[in-house]
Amino acid sequence: MATKEDIRSSRRLHRRSLTPEQIAAAGTSIAWHGTEWAASRTSAAGTFAVYVGVAFEPPTLPLIQALHDAGHRILLPVCEPGRQLSWVYWTPSTVFVRSSYAPIDEPEGERLESSVVADAAGIFMPATAVDREGNRIGQGGGYYDRLLQGLDASGRRPPTIAVVYDDDLLPSGSIPAEPFDRPVREVLTPSGLIRLDGPE
Template sequence: MASKEDIRSSRRLHRRTLSPEQIAAAGASIAQHGTAWAAAASSGTAATFAVYVGVAFEPPTLPLIHSLHDAGHKILLPVCEPGRQLSWVYWTPSTVFVRSSYAPIDEPEGERLESEVVAGAAGIFMPATAVDRDGNRIGQGGGYYDRLLHGLDDSGRRPPTIAVVYDDDLLPSGSIPAEAFDRPVREVLTPSGLVRLDDRAQ
């Protein structure tokens, strides 16, 4: 079995082969399918969702963010904090982004809320470089989201989670080594649609 770092590097290299047109088309499809998932997760009512901004060759999520907003939902975006922790800012179309102090990304300006606010969300859209069909996920290597899910699991208030990847980033069962700290996902959002994984993923 390949190591997480080898898989992460391989998927990043593959993503760099995608054309701007392919990336844009993926973003549009992810917005469509992701908004449908949000409608089901919120029982068709306006709710709050934790999302993130896909950067560089990641699956684009700004179309999803705008689509969720247009559907009446509130959007929480993450901000990297010391100790690999996340805080959260409510996004609006007028939100200003600034360079992160802790990661090579731009982050929203605004009142920073602790991660407990995510416990009240209807769902969490999570970044990933790969997911296998057992629900094991590889993120960007910082461990921010595993820490977030660990805290939500400990509180017993974890909302539904869905990892966002390209179609080719969904790997066969057993492809990703699982560690004790990892928190599997049960659903994956790809440009081709929603994929529900093995029920062993919690």
């Protein structure tokens, strides 16, 4: 079995082969299907934790805008020391600044502890690959595994969905699972929403 780093490198290389037109089209489709998923999580306007896709990641700004237009509130992450995340409510006027801990831009605003995510209707999570058992490979920082560990310990973990390109969904058993990993139940791709085979 390939290691996580092997898979991560392979998927990143593949993503670099995508054209700007393919990336833009993926962002539009992800926004459409992601808004559909959000509507299935709550019968009214809710709060969703999202993230800003950067570089060759699936674009999520169209999703963020679409969720906002549908009346939902958006929480975006901020990297903190110790591989922890804080959260800021996003609006169209939110200003972004360069992170001190990761090569990404992050929202300015009042930083809230990760416990605020426990009351969200759902979490859109970054991933470089997911297999059909729900095993997920992130960017390697471990931020989201720590987030989910804390939410699981509190007994208040919202539904999670990983955002990937179509080819990033791998067969069952492709990704080695480690004790600290937290599987996801669903995947959001440009082609649509996919329910995974892993246990509840």
